Amino acid sequence: MNLEPTKRQHAVLRMIESHRSAGEPPPTFREIGQNLGIASVSAVAKHVQALRRKGLLNLSDGRSRSLDVISPLRALQNPVVHIALFGSIPAGYPQHREQEADACVSVDIETLGFKPTRNTFALRVSGDSMIGRHIVHGDVVVLEHGPEPRPGDIVAALVDGESTLKTFVRKNGRPFLKAENPKYPDLMPAEELMIQGVFKALIRKAKE
Amino acid sequence: MNLEPTKRQHAVLRMIESHRSAGEPPPTFREIGQNLGIASVSAVAKHVQALRRKGLLNLSDGRSRSLDVISPLRALQNPVVHIALFGSIPAGYPQHREQEADACVSVDIETLGFKPTRNTFALRVSGDSMIGRHIVHGDVVVLEHGPEPRPGDIVAALVDGESTLKTFVRKNGRPFLKAENPKYPDLMPAEELMIQGVFKALIRKAKE
DNA sequence: GTTATAGGTGAACAGATGTTCACCTATGAA
DNA sequence: TTCATAGGTGAACATCTGTTCACCTATAAC
Structure with missing residues (x-):
């Protein structure tokens, strides 16, 4: 039998x-028919039957709307979460600001490396201040608000009204933020700055 | 009225x-009841009604299984695609090898930057040979098999039986591959190597 | 020709699913 | 107390949805 x-x-x-x-x-079968210009449910049912025989489609019987394309990848898929992406966060913290999101980033939790909470958000990176940590202009970074940053962590902080990425460090027991670019060597005292989140993941697309 | x-x-x-x-x-309403230990469908229906009144839930009537959580993000969500992730590709090309995938990467197409085809796949980066392009050990790269690489493109090539990332360059009109790490300065003639795909996107999770 | 397969129409039917109603308990506000 | 609200049971009902059957056309194989 032909399996194609x-x-x-x-x-x-x-x-x-x-x-x-x-x-x-x-x-549903009828919705499929409508979409493909098939007036009869049984014609759709025949296609479904054929696809099941060929091992390409699943249908748990006794349940409506249970059609499911079979693919080797399907078994490996993880839950997908949706994260609010902001251009910048003008002030304060990103919780409960979903309605102001610029876009939505959807990723599976395994690739992301953690299970996001209400305090998870994403920012688009502007400038090359974190080039030393291999984060470049245009990257999307996923951050988590809440956890206390440890030395070496990358954080987003509110500097001059803009969300900016810095490395969190300690010097003489006091917390500072520094850029990872020789062009910006200054250390900023972290106490005066609002830390909006800790770096958790990054997504980059190729240029063009 | 309380909206919480x-x-x-x-x-x-x-x-x-x-x-x-x-x-x-x-x-379905009955499945929700079963999951939450509610014997009566109408009790579930009441909860659904309340959630609809509060603007938290959508239900297109006349359609089964049409419950949908309302969130500001929902309107911004893009279609999610699933990409096969390989540790390495022993030989040849990645098409029709989904059954050998190690894992599955799910991302929305907007974040990914392009709409994947059957020729799209992902690799886990091993080593720091592309550090100069800010790709580090452990990153997941998404590649597309097929398109002719242009000078400067990052490609995956089969070198000594392993999929390796290189930059595609031209010198005196001939194609070469080079690593982006001063430790590996050699140029490899590209004609002898099988180019498996062109870099399209990257995903990184924070350490730990 | 005959036969098999893909594709389709139309209708009847059984079971899944959302809706509605009557009725019950508990809790807190007026 | 009375009233409103959240939560729940149980049943009847209309509609959605998958299944099945009879019957039709076209195409390719034999």
């Missing part, structure tokens, strides 16, 4: 996949 | 959210 889907069957697969990817509930 | 959910209502919200995050279809 036909064109029409492939269209059904793609429709189900796109629903999943968009975060919508899986379509 | 009660404990019990919050439990309902969390259950719906966890289904979504895990990539499962939204639960």
Whole structure:
């Protein structure tokens, strides 16, 4: 038996996949038919049957909207979380500010390395002040508000009304923030600055 | 009217959210009841009603399994894609090798910067040979097989049976690969090497 | 021709699912 | 006390949804 889907069957697969990817509930047979211009439910049912035989589609019976594309990756997938991305955080802390978010970053928790809370947020990096820690202009950094930074941690702090990345260090027992770029050698006393979050992860896209 | 959910209502919200995050279809009223130890469907319906009144939950009527947690982020969310992550690619190209994937990286396409194809894959970076381009040990890089690399592009190539990151350059009209680390100054002729993919994105988690 | 397969229409049916109603308990405010 | 609200049980009901059957067309294989 041929295990490759036909064109029409492939269209059904793609429709189900796109629903999943968009975060919508899986379509019903009738919704699939409507989308593909098929008037009869049983025609859709036949496509589904064929795809199940070919091992490409799952359908738990007795449950509505349970169509699920089978892929080797599916078994490896982890829960995906959605994090608010800000250009900058004008003042204070990022909690309960989701409504002011510029965009949304969605990543699975395994790749992210931790399970985010309400205190997790993301910033777009501007400038190369953290080049020494291999964080460059345009990167998106994920931060967590709350935990006490340890020496060496990268933190976001409010400097001159802007969220800025610095390294948290201690000198003579007192906390300071420093940029990781020889062009900005100054140390700033950390007590006077509001630390908005501690660096947890980074995402970068290639230029263009 | 108080717009905050009660404990019990919050439990309902969390259950719906966890289904979504895990990539499962939204639960039915009866499934919610089962999960929370509620025997009566109408009790669940009351919680859903209350959450809708408070603007925390959406329910398109006439459709089953259409519960959807309302969040300011929801409107900003982009489609999420799932990419196979390999430790290394022993030989050849990464297409149709999903069944050999070590893990799965899930990210939204906006953060990723492009819409992946069947030729998209991810590698875990080993060593600091690309430190000059600010890619460090442990990073996950997303690559695309297929497109012709342009000078300056970062590529994965098969060197001594291992997938390795290099910069693609031209010298006297001929293509070479070079590491971005003063410790490895050698240029390798690119013709002899199999280029597995071109760098498209990067994800890094903080140490520990 | 015959046969098999993909694709489709239309209808009837059983079970899943959301809605609604009557009724109960507990808690706190007026 | 009385009243409102949160939480719950149980059942009846309408509609959504998957299943199944009879029947049709087109295409390729034999």
